[in-house]
Amino acid sequence: MSVAAKTGAGLVQITVPDLPGGAAEAVLERWHVGPGDQVTPEDVVAEVTVGRIRIEIEAGHSGLVEHLLAQAKGAVIAPGAPIAVIAARGEPDARREMSPLRAAAAPCPDLAEPPRPFRSPAAGAAPPPEPDETARVSMRDALRGALVAEMRADDSVLVLGENAAEQGGAYKVLQGLADMFGPRRVVDTPRLLQGVAGLAIGAAFAGLRPVVELRSFSLALQMIEQIVHSAAKTHYVTAGALHCPVVFRGPTGLAARSGAQHSQDVAALFARIPGLSVVQPSDAGDAGGLLRAAIRAPGPVIFLEHELLYGSDAPAPAQDAPLPRIGAARLLREGKDVTIAAIGLGVRHALDAAHALEADGISAEVIDLRSLRPLDSASVIQSVRKTGRCVTVEEGNPVGSIGDHLAGILMREAFDWLDAPVISCTNADVPMPYAANLEQLAQVGVTDVIAAARAVAYR
Amino acid sequence: MPSDTAADAPVTTEELTGFLRDMLLIRRFEEKAGQLYGMGLIGGFCHLYIGQEAVVTGLSAAARPLDRSITSYRSHGHLLACGVPPAAIMAELTGRASGLSGGKGGSMHMAAPERGFFGGHAIVGAQVPIGAGLAFADRYAGEDRVSFVYYGDGAAQQGQIAETYALAQMWNLPMVFVIENNRTASPGSPKQVELTALAAAHGIASEVVDGMDVLAVRQAGRRAAQRCRAGRGPALLEMRTHRYRGHSLADPAGQHSRDDTRRIRAERDPVEHVRRRLRDRGTGEDTLKRIDDAVREEIAEAARLARDAPEPRDDSLFDHLAMVQE
Numbered sequence: 012m013s014v015a016a017k018t019g020a021g022l023v024q025i026t027v028p029d030l031p032g033g034a035a036e037a038v039l040e041r042w043h044v045g046p047g048d049q050v051t052p053e054d055v056v057a058e059v060t061v062g063r064i065r066i067e068i069e070a071g072h073s074g075l076v077e078h079l080l081a082q083a084k085g086a087v088i089a090p091g092a093p094i095a096v097i098a099a100r101g102e103p104d105a106r107r108e109m110s111p112l113r114a115a116a117a118p119c120p121d122l123a124e125p126p127r128p129f130r131s132p133a134a135g136a137a138p139p140p141e142p143d144e145t146a147r148v149s150m151r152d153a154l155r156g157a158l159v160a161e162m163r164a165d166d167s168v169l170v171l172g173e174n175a176a177e178q179g180g181a182y183k184v185l186q187g188l189a190d191m192f193g194p195r196r197v198v199d200t201p202r203l204l205q206g207v208a209g210l211a212i213g214a215a216f217a218g219l220r221p222v223v224e225l226r227s228f229s230l231a232l233q234m235i236e237q238i239v240h241s242a243a244k245t246h247y248v249t250a251g252a253l254h255c256p257v258v259f260r261g262p263t264g265l266a267a268r269s270g271a272q273h274s275q276d277v278a279a280l281f282a283r284i285p286g287l288s289v290v291q292p293s294d295a296g297d298a299g300g301l302l303r304a305a306i307r308a309p310g311p312v313i314f315l316e317h318e319l320l321y322g323s324d325a326p327a328p329a330q331d332a333p334l335p336r337i338g339a340a341r342l343l344r345e346g347k348d349v350t351i352a353a354i355g356l357g358v359r360h361a362l363d364a365a366h367a368l369e370a371d372g373i374s375a376e377v378i379d380l381r382s383l384r385p386l387d388s389a390s391v392i393q394s395v396r397k398t399g400r401c402v403t404v405e406e407g408n409p410v411g412s413i414g415d416h417l418a419g420i421l422m423r424e425a426f427d428w429l430d431a432p433v434i435s436c437t438n439a440d441v442p443m444p445y446a447a448n449l450e451q452l453a454q455v456g457v458t459d460v461i462a463a464a465r466a467v468a469y470r
Numbered sequence: 471m472p473s474d475t476a477a478d479a480p481v482t483t484e485e486l487t488g489f490l491r492d493m494l495l496i497r498r499f500e501e502k503a504g505q506l507y508g509m510g511l512i513g514g515f516c517h518l519y520i521g522q523e524a525v526v527t528g529l530s531a532a533a534r535p536l537d538r539s540i541t542s543y544r545s546h547g548h549l550l551a552c553g554v555p556p557a558a559i560m561a562e563l564t565g566r567a568s569g570l571s572g573g574k575g576g577s578m579h580m581a582a583p584e585r586g587f588f589g590g591h592a593i594v595g596a597q598v599p600i601g602a603g604l605a606f607a608d609r610y611a612g613e614d615r616v617s618f619v620y621y622g623d624g625a626a627q628q629g630q631i632a633e634t635y636a637l638a639q640m641w642n643l644p645m646v647f648v649i650e651n652n653r654t655a656s657p658g659s660p661k662q663v664e665l666t667a668l669a670a671a672h673g674i675a676s677e678v679v680d681g682m683d684v685l686a687v688r689q690a691g692r693r694a695a696q697r698c699r700a701g702r703g704p705a706l707l708e709m710r711t712h713r714y715r716g717h718s719l720a721d722p723a724g725q726h727s728r729d730d731t732r733r734i735r736a737e738r739d740p741v742e743h744v745r746r747r748l749r750d751r752g753t754g755e756d757t758l759k760r761i762d763d764a765v766r767e768e769i770a771e772a773a774r775l776a777r778d779a780p781e782p783r784d785d786s787l788f789d790h791l792a793m794v795q796e
C-alpha cells in the first residue's frame with residue numbers, strides 16, 4: 012500500500028495510506044530505505060503496524076529518497092501523513108494513483124484529527140469550566156503516564172507482556188518504559204499464557220504488583236483458569252491470608268476484520284466472577300486515573316481497553332486530580348427523557364446517539380459505567396428515577412450481558428419508576444464474522460442505540 | 471534408581487527425633503481426619519497424605535526459615551510441616567470459624583504466607599506457575615529465598631507445567647520443582663513417561679530421590695536449594711513415594727493394590743524407617759512411646775476443638791471480597 016502525493020519540482024511525498032478498519036493511526040516499525048537510496052514503485056520503504064496488522068508502505072514512484080520525515084521507530088502516524096520525500100523519476104504507478112490522494116498534512120502528532128471530546132461529568136448545577144483545549148492527552152499516553160507514575164512511586168510495580176520491552180507492547184502503550192525502568196521492571200514474556208498468568212499471580216501473592224499486558228483479551232482465555240481460580244478466589248478462600256494485587260490489561264471488543272477468535276468482548280465474562288474488579292475506561296481523560304487506581308487496588312483487576320480508542324484523545328486531567336474510585340460510574344451528559352448506560356466504545360455510541368436524539372427532542376442522560384464489577388447500579392437507578400427509561404450499550408454478546416443484568420436490577424429496584432422495558436443494546440448473538448458487511452451487522456452501533464432510545468421513549 | 475542413600479547423610483539423634491515427631495504429627499492428623507470424615511464431620515474433598523510424610527518433612531528440613539512453598543489440594547502435611555497448629559487445620563476441615571480459612575476454604579484452600587506457605591490449590595497443576603511467581607518475586611527483590619513447588623505425577627505432564635519449566639529456566643528462577651510421584655492419580659495416571667526428562671528438555675537439572683527416606687529427601691533438597699542460592703537456576707526433584715490411601719476420602723479410586731501397599735508399608739514406611747534408626751542409636755521404647763503419645767494427644771485435642779468450635783457467622787459470607795478499596 013502506498014499513497015504518493017506530488018509536491019512539485021519533481022519531489023514526491025510518500026504518505027501513509029488509508030488504514031484497515033478506518034484506524035486513525037499506525038505505528039512506524041522500521042525503515043527499509045534511507046536517504047540516497049534508489050527506489051522503484053514496488054519497493055517497500057517502511058513497515059507500520061495497526062494493532063496486530065503489519066502494513067508495508069511502498070514507494071509508489073521511482074526515484075531517489077531525499078529524506079525521511081518520520082524518523083523514529085515507534086512514531087505514531089496518521090493516514091495521509093507524509094513519511095518520506097523522494098525525487099521522482101518517470102511516472103507514478105497507475106495503480107497507485109487510484110488510491111485517493113490526500114493533501115500533504117502537517118507531520119504527526121498534530122495530524123490526528125482530534126475526536127469530539129466527551130463532555131465533562133456534570134457535577135451538580137454548576138457547569139464545569141471549559142477544559143483547556145491545549146492540554147490534551149491520548150489514551151495511549153494516558154495509560155503510559157499512569158504506568159510511569161505508579162512505577163516511579165512503587166518499586167513493586169512491574170510490567171510483563173509480549174514484546175513489552177522490545178517493542179513497547181502491541182499498541183505502544185509501553186513505549187519507552189524499558190529505557191526508563193530497565194529489563195527488571197519491564198519484562199518481555201514468551202507466549203506461554205497460562206504460565207505467565209500463574210507467575211504474575213504468584214508474584215502478587217509474594218508482594219509484587221504486576222501489570223500484565225495482553226495484546227488482546229481473547230488471549231486471556233488461555234489464562235482464564237488462573238485468573239478465575241487463583242487470582243479471584245484465593246483471597247476469599249484463605250480468609251484474606253493471600254492478596255493478589257495484579258492487573259491484567261489490554262484491548263477487548265472489536266478488532267476490525269480480525270475474525271471471531273480475536274474480535275470479541277469479554278467484559279461480561281469476567282464481570283461475573285466475584286473477587287475480580289473489572290473496569291473499562293471510555294476516554295483518554297479517564298483512562299490514566301483508572302489505571303492508577305487499578306494498580307493500587309488490593310485485589311486483581313481486569314482492565315479493559317479498546318483498540319479503536321488508543322489513538323483517541325481528551326483534555327488531560329489536572330496533575331493533582333483525585334484518582335477515580337473503582338466502582339463509581341460517571342455521568343457524562345445530563346438528560347431527562349432516557350438514561351443510556353454504556354461501556355467502553357459503547358459510550359461513544361451513547362454520546363453520539365444522545366446528540367442525534369436531541370434533534371428529535373429526546374433528552375438523553377449518558378452514564379459511563381466504567382466499572383463493571385463492582386457495578387454502580389445505584390447511579391443508574393438514581394438516573395432512571397428521573398428519566399423513567401433506560402437503554403444499555405455494550406459490545407458483548409447478549410446472553411448474560413451487563414445490560415440484562417442491569418435491567419434485572421432496575422426491574423427489582425426501580426420498577427415503579429420505569430415507564431418502559433429496559434433495552435440492552437449488544438452485539439448480535441454470533442461469533443464475530445469476517446466479511447465487512449456481516450461484521451457491521453453483528454457489531455452494536457449508534458443506530459441501534461438511537462432506535463432503542465426511541466423505542467423506550469415510544470417515539 | 472534413587473540417586474542418594476541415607477548412609478552419607480549425617481544426622482543427629484535430635485534431628486531424627488524431630489523427624490519422627492513431625493512425620494507422626496502428619497500421620498496421626500490424617501488418620502484422625504479420616505475418622506472425622508467417616509463420622510460426617512468433614513465434607514466434600516479430603517485428600518490424605520499418609521505414606522508421603524517423608525517428602526515434605528525432609529524438604530522442610532532442607533529449607534531455610536524464609537523459604538517458600540506451595541502445593542496442590544493434598545496440603546495438610548505441608549501446613550503441618552510449616553508449623554500451622556493442627557487445631558486450625560482440623561477446624562478448617564470441619565468448616566468452623568476457628569479454621570485457618572475461617573471455614574471459607576476447606577481442605578484444599580488454606581495458606582500461611584507468614585510461614586512461607588502459599589496454599590493449598592485445588593486445580594491440578596495450577597500451583598506450579600504460581601510457585602514460579604513466588605520465586606520471580608524473590609529474584610526481583612534480590613531476596614535469598616528458594617521456593618519449593620510441589621505437584622503430583624498426574625500433573626507433571628500438564629502444559630502449564632511445561633510452560634513453567636520454560637519460564638523458570640529462562641529467568642533463572644530460584645525454585646525447586648518437587649514431583650511427589652506416588653504413581654497414582656485419580657481417576658488414573660497418564661501413561662508414565664520419564665518425568666525428569668520433561669524438565670530436562672527445558673534444561674532443568676533434576677534428581678530422582680527415594681521419597682520414603684527423609685534423610686535422602688533432606689540431602690537432595692539441600693543440594694537443589696543450594697543450586698538455586700548459587701544462582702544456578704531451578705532444579706527438579708522427583709520424589710518416588712507411595713500414598714497408602716485412595717485419592718480422597720470421597721474417591722477411594724487411584725489407590726495401589728492392598729498387597730502393594732502392605733508390602734511397602736512393611737518394608738519402606740517412612741515413619742518406621744526413622745524409628746528404626748533411633749532404635750539403632752539406642753533410643754528407648756519409652757522415649758519413642760512418649761513422642762507418639764504426645765502427638766496423639768495433640769491431635770485428639772485438635773479434633774475436639776474442631777468438633778466443638780462454632781460454624782462461621784452468617785455475616786462473614788461477604789468478608790474478604792472487598793478487593794477494590796481497603
Ligand SMILES: Cc1ncc(C[n+]2csc(CCOP(=O)(O)OP(=O)(O)O)c2C)c(N)n1
Nearest residue numbers: 544592593594622623624625654655656657
Ligand atoms: C485440572 C484438573 N483436572 C482434574 C481434577 C480432579 N483431580 C483432582 S486430583 C487428581 C489427580 C492428580 O494426581 P496427582 O497429580 O498424581 O496427585 P496426587 O493426587 O497423586 O497427589 C485429579 C484428576 C482437578 N482437580 N483439576
Ligand SMILES: [Mg+2]
Nearest residue numbers: 622623654655
Ligand atoms: Mg499421584
